[in-house]
Amino acid sequence: MFQIKPIVSMLLRNKSGPLLLLIQIILSVAIVANASFIISERIGLMSRDSGIAESEVFDFSIYNFDDSIDPVTQPLRDLDIIRQLEGVKAATLTSMTPLSGGGWSSNFSHGTSEEDRKDGPNAAIYYGDEQMIPTLGLNLIEGRNFYPDEVNAGGPELASLAIVSAQFAQDTFGDEPAIGKVMYRGNIGTQPMKIIGVVERLQGAWVDNDNLELSIILNVELASSFNRILVRADEADIVDLKESIPAALHKEHPNRVVRGFTTISEHRISVYRNHELMAAVLSMMVVLLLLITSLGLAGMVMFNIERRTKQIGTRRALGAKKRDIISFFLVENYLICLIGGVLGGLVAVQLGQQLMTLYSLPKLDLIYPLVTVAGLLVLTTVAVILPARKAANISPAIATRSV
Amino acid sequence: MFFYYLDLAWRSIKKTPFLSLLMVLAISIGIGITITTLNIYKMASINPAGERSSTLFAVQLLSQDVDTWQRINEQITYQDATNLLKSEVPVRQTAMFRTGLAVQTEDENFSPILEGVRVVEGDFFSMFAVPFLHGGTWSKQVDQEGGYKVVISEELNNKALGGGNNIGKTLMLNRKPYQVVGITKTWQPSPKYYDVNNGAFNDSEQIFVPFSLAPIEEFESWGNNNSWRHEDIRNYNDRLNSEMHWLQYWAELSSPAMQQEYQEWLGRYIEQQKALGRFKRPDAKGEISDVATWLTTNNVVPEDNKVLVGLSVLFLIVCLVNMLGLLLAKFLKRAPEVGVRRAIGASRMQIFSQHLVEVGLIGFCGGVFGLLWAWGALSLLASKFDLTESLSQLDQSMWFIAPVIAVSAAIIAGIYPAWRICSTNPSVYLKSQ
Numbered sequence: 001m002f003q004i005k006p007i008v009s010m011l012l013r014n015k016s017g018p019l020l021l022l023i024q025i026i027l028s029v030a031i032v033a034n035a036s037f038i039i040s041e042r043i044g045l046m047s048r049d050s051g052i053a054e055s056e057v058f059d060f061s062i063y064n065f066d067d068s069i070d071p072v073t074q075p076l077r078d079l080d081i082i083r084q085l086e087g088v089k090a091a092t093l094t095s096m097t098p099l100s101g102g103g104w105s106s107n108f109s110h111g112t113s114e115e116d117r118k119d120g121p122n123a124a125i126y127y128g129d130e131q132m133i134p135t136l137g138l139n140l141i142e143g144r145n146f147y148p149d150e151v152n153a154g155g156p157e158l159a160s161l162a163i164v165s166a167q168f169a170q171d172t173f174g175d176e177p178a179i180g181k182v183m184y185r186g187n188i189g190t191q192p193m194k195i196i197g198v199v200e201r202l203q204g205a206w207v208d209n210d211n212l213e214l215s216i217i218l219n220v221e222l223a224s225s226f227n228r229i230l231v232r233a234d235e236a237d238i239v240d241l242k243e244s245i246p247a248a249l250h251k252e253h254p255n256r257v258v259r260g261f262t263t264i265s266e267h268r269i270s271v272y273r274n275h276e277l278m279a280a281v282l283s284m285m286v287v288l289l290l291l292i293t294s295l296g297l298a299g300m301v302m303f304n305i306e307r308r309t310k311q312i313g314t315r316r317a318l319g320a321k322k323r324d325i326i327s328f329f330l331v332e333n334y335l336i337c338l339i340g341g342v343l344g345g346l347v348a349v350q351l352g353q354q355l356m357t358l359y360s361l362p363k364l365d366l367i368y369p370l371v372t373v374a375g376l377l378v379l380t381t382v383a384v385i386l387p388a389r390k391a392a393n394i395s396p397a398i399a400t401r402s403v
Numbered sequence: 404m405f406f407y408y409l410d411l412a413w414r415s416i417k418k419t420p421f422l423s424l425l426m427v428l429a430i431s432i433g434i435g436i437t438i439t440t441l442n443i444y445k446m447a448s449i450n451p452a453g454e455r456s457s458t459l460f461a462v463q464l465l466s467q468d469v470d471t472w473q474r475i476n477e478q479i480t481y482q483d484a485t486n487l488l489k490s491e492v493p494v495r496q497t498a499m500f501r502t503g504l505a506v507q508t509e510d511e512n513f514s515p516i517l518e519g520v521r522v523v524e525g526d527f528f529s530m531f532a533v534p535f536l537h538g539g540t541w542s543k544q545v546d547q548e549g550g551y552k553v554v555i556s557e558e559l560n561n562k563a564l565g566g567g568n569n570i571g572k573t574l575m576l577n578r579k580p581y582q583v584v585g586i587t588k589t590w591q592p593s594p595k596y597y598d599v600n601n602g603a604f605n606d607s608e609q610i611f612v613p614f615s616l617a618p619i620e621e622f623e624s625w626g627n628n629n630s631w632r633h634e635d636i637r638n639y640n641d642r643l644n645s646e647m648h649w650l651q652y653w654a655e656l657s658s659p660a661m662q663q664e665y666q667e668w669l670g671r672y673i674e675q676q677k678a679l680g681r682f683k684r685p686d687a688k689g690e691i692s693d694v695a696t697w698l699t700t701n702n703v704v705p706e707d708n709k710v711l712v713g714l715s716v717l718f719l720i721v722c723l724v725n726m727l728g729l730l731l732a733k734f735l736k737r738a739p740e741v742g743v744r745r746a747i748g749a750s751r752m753q754i755f756s757q758h759l760v761e762v763g764l765i766g767f768c769g770g771v772f773g774l775l776w777a778w779g780a781l782s783l784l785a786s787k788f789d790l791t792e793s794l795s796q797l798d799q800s801m802w803f804i805a806p807v808i809a810v811s812a813a814i815i816a817g818i819y820p821a822w823r824i825c826s827t828n829p830s831v832y833l834k835s836q
Contacts, residue, residue, distance in 0.1 A: 016823075020728035027721045031714055063517050065505035065577040101683070155637070186633040217652070226623070257505050257517040270789075277788045278707045281440070284780070285718060288432050296725035299425050303732035359706040 002322075007332050021300060021333075022340045028293045029344025029376065030351050033369040035282040037352070041362060042275040048212070049150075050100055051165075051201030052264055053137030055235055056089075059267075060260035062249060063229045069253060072153055072223040080389070081248050082229065083131075087237030090135040093221045094230045095127040096205055098136070099267045103205035108183035108193065108216075110172070113292040117188050120172045123164075123214035124204025127156065127222045128230075133163070133199065135232045141166065143179045143197035146219045157185075159218035161350060163197035177207035193218065207271050228260075238263065294383040301384050305391040312391055313398030322392035329388040330381065337380045341373035348372070405760065411567075412498075412761035422733050426726050427768045433722030434773025434809045438801055439780045440711040445798055448704040451592035452694040455532060460662070460691040462487065462652040462669075471631035477600060477701060478629065478648040481617075486672065488524070491666045493654035497524035498614055500650050501598060506577035506610070508563050520576070521598075522606040522622055528554065528585070528611075528624070530655050531597060536560075538570040538585035541613060549615040554585035559609040579620070583611065596694055597650050597703045600627045617643075624649045654691065665691065702768040723816040726765075730820040734758060741824055742806075742832030748787045751825045758821035759814060762789065766813025770806035777801070 011018045062078060064071070075093055077233055082091045096103025104125040111117040126132060129151040145163070152158035162183060169178035178195050185191040202215040233241055246258040269276075305312070312325055352364025417422040439727040450456050464483055465475045479487075484498035500522050505515045527533070541552040552576055560569055564583075591607050616622070621639040628649040636642050642649075656662045669689030676682045692700060741754055778797055783820045785795035 016819075017728060020724055020731065024721055024724045024728070027717055027724065031717050031721065035714060056774060063505060065504070065515070067578070255505075255515065257515050259517060273788055274705065274707060277784065278711070280784070280787070281711055282714070282802060285436055285714065288436065289718060290720060292429050292722055292725055295425055296429065296728060299422060299729050300732060302728075303422075303736070306736070355710060359710055361710070 003328060004335070005333065007328065007335065009104040011332065011335070015156060017300060017304075021297065021336050024293060024296060025337055025376065026344040026347055027339030028289055029341055029369060029372050030347040032286050032289060032375075033345070033348035033372040034301050034351050034355065034364060035286050037363065037368040038366050039279045039282050039286070040368075042279040045207065045275055046272050046279075048203070049201060050098060050203040050264070050268070051136075051138055051199070052203070053232065054099075054264040054268060056238075056263075057136060057230055058238060058241075058261055058263040059094070059100070059228060059230050060245065060258065060262075062229065063257040063259075064225045064227075064253070064255070066253070066255035067110055069225070069255070071225050074253070075223060076221065078227070078249060078252065079229065081252060082231065082245060085241065085244055087241055087244075088231045089232045089234070090131045090133045091229060091231045092128040092131040094132065094228050095125060095222055097228065097230065097262075097264070097267060098124075098203050098205060098275055099207060099264055099271050100262075101207075101267075101271045102206050104202065105206075105211075106185075108185060109188060110181060110183045111188055114188050120183060121168070121214055122211050123168050123216050124202075124206075124211075126202075126215060126217045127159070127220040128217060129219070129221050132217050132230075135230050136202070137232065140200055140387070141197070141198055142177075142202045145197060151219045151221060153221040154223050156218075156220060156222070157191060157192050159191070159220045161219040162193045162195045163199060163217040164195055165202040165213060165215045166198055166200055168215060169195075169198050169400065206270075207275075226232075232339045243391065286361060290375075290379060294379045297333065297380060297383040298387055300386045301333070304329070305387060305394075308391075309394055309398060312394045313396055316394065317396035325392040325394075326385060326388045329384050333380050334377065334382045337376055338373075341369075343368035343378060345373060404756075404806070406832075408757045408760035409764065411757055412764045415761055416765070419733060422729055423765065426729050426765050427772060429722045429725045429729070430766060430769030430809060430813055431772035432778060433719040433812075434770055434805055435776025435780060436715045437650040437712075437719045437808065438773060438777035438797075438805050439784075440708070440715040441775065441804075442781060442798055442801055443795075444704065444708045444712045445800075446796065447594065447708055448698070450594065450695055450698065451594060451596055453532075455530075456694040458655055458657050459530060459694050460654050460656055460665075462654055463692070463695045464669075464673070465684065465686065465688045465690070466682050467631040467646070467684070471546045472629075475688075475690055476629060476648045477651070478627065479650055479652050480646055481643045482646075482649060484650045484652055487652060487654075490665070490668050490672075492656070492668050494657050494661075495526035496652070496654040497530060498650045498652050499523040499527065499529045499598070500617075500622075501608065501625045503625050504610065504622070505578075506559070506563055507578070509573060509575070513563065516563075517611050519606070519608045519625065519719060520610040520612060520622070522614050522617055523611050524614050525714060526655075530589070530653060533590050534588040536586045536588045537568045538583070541584050542700040545613050546615055550596075550613060551581045551616070552584045552613060553581035554587060554611040555583060556587050557589055560586045565777050574612070576612070577620070587611075594698065594703045596698055596703070597653060598626065599697075599703055600651075619696055621723075658689070665711045719812065723812055726813065727816040727819065730762065730817055731823065733816045734820045736822040738824065738827050739832040741827065742829040745829035746833055754825040755777065755821050758824055759817055760814050762817030762821065763810050766810040766817075767806055769813065770809025773809055774802065777805070 064074060077094060079091060082088055105122050106125050107119050107122050109117050109119045130146040130148050133145050146161055150161055162179060173181060178198055181195045182192045203212050204215050206212065242261045249256065249258050348369040349364060355361045356363055415460050452459055459543060463475045463477060469772060488496065488498060502520045502522055503517055504520045507513060507515045525543065525546050528540045536557055540554065541550065545552050555574065560566060563574065564572060569579050569583050569586065572583050574583055595605060595607055630646050630647045630778065634645045636645055656665050673682060673687050673689055677687060688802065745754065781795050781797060
């Protein structure tokens, strides 16, 4: 019913045009399938939930370069000053800022003796106090937070209690409850750190790291001349706090540099910038490629109509309906598109294989070539029907003319 | 004849404006995308060392124990750095790292700023060809004994000291007075090859202080600090004596003979350290790589850029195939006209070159529009993604590369249609007229 046989024999008689279209479709499918796969992979990376109230949290740093400033007591006093400022909901000293691209990470061991020692996965380490959880807006799902008197000020060696992310608990202890487990720094027995709480979700600083979801909060307010502080406030208050915090801190002591003031949302934008750039360039490529392919298709159809004017007129004179003319063009192009789609799908998988071996890209999901071919069929329909309607309007009388 | 063909081509283009526009559009978009990605790639992969590339060598040591990380680290320990500095083989050499210090001036009202600082040997400036506006580097004696000397950039000189020749003036760094001995002109190698682990496309430092001050002033390290074993580091001295990798090391070796000699020297150093029981792995070794190799092994050009260039080349091929199809259609439609021309004496060669000129013209237009596309796309990307200027600027060579790619690609695509049309038999068309 679709007159496939005459169409095929016609295609075979005049090979070069359809062959070019075929090559174009094969390449388009290969490119579009891989590009949209990479785009969706990047969008997937970017849409992961950090577990943090990103737009309400900002970080800044204080650098005390004056030797007369005590590195242990001064940060605590600064923290008190900040907590009393208007608009500050919560604040904590921290060793690192989530999603900032820089921070601390470490492996801890666990077990009962040196023989059955297991080394845990590499995780982001947040040193902070009891306000770390309210500041970041984390959801504590098991156990408890630190009590204020459990937090020590000094070096990392003072850590004794830990709150871990659910993913860390899962990866380290499997189905066993993490609460009550003890981790060690290096050998079993050195510096025990007991897990007292689990938060639903907390990301680290490195978004391209597989261990992004693995994080540990330890009960230490780090003493150093370089302090980083996280503050939570209403979005509307953040602008004012950028002024009032340095003013208050400089009033306390002028010999210091206070700088930063970046919200986690802003950190997110810059840390994912390369992925967003890649996704944007590839989307641009996909849209333009589809545009070019459909324009090329439409151009070919238009050319064919002109060349087949006489043939179409004759067919109309012999009783073919307008519909038949349109479906003739449609079937012709569907055939090319389908063959191109199948071959293109194969090339796409090959290209994906190449990209996977040469670069650190994951394996191409088969759904992408399929969706691409489906999309191309829709596009073909549009690109063919518009000019083909013109062909259907060719008068049967044209067949009776000599040219 | 060429101009006559150009005229013919222009007439033919005007005769089928829609089809011609389609072809120009197709090739220009292809060129636009290719030039955009190629430009980003090229700007990221530029070798900023120029002719010094083959004489500057990054030095690495495979010094960690066997069952830790396996790769050769891009940085080395302080112990090794001080030992390597004793070698007399290289013309110049420097160990270095990045730190940060608070800058104050003698002006009370100048509010302190925190600046990135590079801690280097005095040879750094001539090794990396840092241009000086005033003064120069500090003396060898400062490198040996330590001294509060500083080299600052023109920019910081303007910001903190009000510009002008401020050699001999004092700059306060972390409340210590440093004497300004040199002011550099703006210097921003991109990528920042001498230290790739602090962001290869970040700004270069504004302040340079002597490496010999590091143990005295205990500058913090603002870079990666990699330890392959747990060490209890409680103070700066522990850090200096630790196995932590945190320093970059570069040597200038001016001839292959010298490189050979330095390799041998490194070999002897490794053996000596092995004998002392420090380097435990049997395959411990020293490696030197020139700037070009260094940039490649450190993947300074992000993989994404390579994927994009590859895909955009495929994209350009699609555009060409598209154009080929349209050209074929267009030329074949003109077969009767060509038949007449052939009958009245035009040779095949003439028909062929006439059509190639037409194709070339379309390609050239496509190239010009493609450049505009690329320029627009780059500006758009730069404004939306905050790209540094060094990455988003349209490289001058592209003004040449784009039309050349466009014209040659178009001609390659046009050969088949032009050949088809010139090899048609004129009599067929003459009969039907």
